[in-house]
Amino acid sequence: MRGRSLAEVAAGAVVLAVAAAFLAYALLHSGRAGAVLSGPTQTFRARFDRVDGVTVGSDVRIAGVKVGSVVDSRIDPQTFLAVLTLRVDGSLRLPDDTSAEITSEGLLGGRYVAxxxxxxxxILRDGAEITITQSAVSLESLLGRFIFSVTQMNQAREQQQQPEGSGAAAPAPAR
Known part of the structure; x- marks a missing residue:
């Protein structure tokens, strides 16, 4: 019985070691580790209507490559716009007509600033504001609009297919 318990403990330790190795590999190769940029950095501000899912620490990417991170997020009390402060690699020389958009990694993925x-x-100077922005798109809002439009189309189609002299009362429109 003692030999069997020792074998089970050893197998469990091997499984845990392999899981830890996979976790370390995933962190090192996902761009999440090393959030602090080495070398010189520059800071930019950008204003958005919506920043759903973007928080301090979110990635800043160019062409899908991480070049920085979001270091601050606040509301402008006069305009009620969200103001993000972005810290990016100082070696990048971004044109002053650079745009910033909030996008997602996929349907269920996290959001980042592109x-x-x-x-x-x-060239944009350190501390400048990126004026061309595109806010986050709410998936829930898009789905709600789509469902509403499909419902409206189905109701219109049903009304057109109903014979004129059938005597049946037309259904009341949904509100």
Whole structure:
């Protein structure tokens, strides 16, 4: 009985070691580890209507490559817009017509700020504001609009298919 218990403990230890190795590999290769940029950095601000899912620590990416992170998030008390402060690699020379958009990694993935460099000759200075922004799109809102429009189309189709002289009362529109 003692030999069997020792074998079970050893097998459990091996399983835990393999799981820890997979976790370490995933963290090192996901871009989540090393959130602190080494070398010089520059800071930019961007204003958005909505920043759903973007928090302090979220990635800032260009062409899918992590180049920085969100370091602050607040509300402007005059405009009620969300203001994000972005810290990016200082070696990047971003044109002053660079845009910032909030996008997601996939249908169920996390959100991040994507920078899309423009074509201007002038370069954004450290501390400047990125003025061209696109806010987060709410998946729930889009699904609600889609369901509402499909319902409206089905009701219109039912009314068109009903014979004119059938004597049946038309259903009341849904409210």
């Amino acid at each position: 920078l899309v460099p423009g074509g201007s000759e002038r």
